[in-house]
Amino acid sequence: MDVRNSDVFIFINSRHNRIKLLHMEPGGLVIYSKLLEEGTFKLPTIDPSSGKLSIEWLDLVMLVEGIRDDPKTRLKRLRKY
Numbered sequence: 001m002d003v004r005n006s007d008v009f010i011f012i013n014s015r016h017n018r019i020k021l022l023h024m025e026p027g028g029l030v031i032y033s034k035l036l037e038e039g040t041f042k043l044p045t046i047d048p049s050s051g052k053l054s055i056e057w058l059d060l061v062m063l064v065e066g067i068r069d070d071p072k073t074r075l076k077r078l079r080k081y
Contacts, residue, residue: 003029008060010053016040019064034064041066 003009009022017040021032041063046053055063 010060010063012041012043016043021060021064032064036066039066 003022003024006024011020011022012018017036019034019041023030044053044055044059044063
């Protein structure tokens with residue numbers, strides 16, 4: 001994975017109430033941080049063998065916004081083929 005190839009790195013603390021995103025924009029590296037006043041972020045399933053996760057942009061936005069959804073049950077127009 002390489003931040004210069006449009007990969008976004010996601011960091012979530014052990015209490016699951018803070019998330020940080022690291023990615024590259026035309027001017028340089030950008031870090032976004034969000035701290036929840038209450039509740040926690042629902043972590044996606046990570047591949048135990050590699051320790052990595054690959055998700056679509058829509059899933060990342062939903063994770064940050066706290067929207068819980070199963071990609072298999074989405075409307076057909078929202079699924080990526």
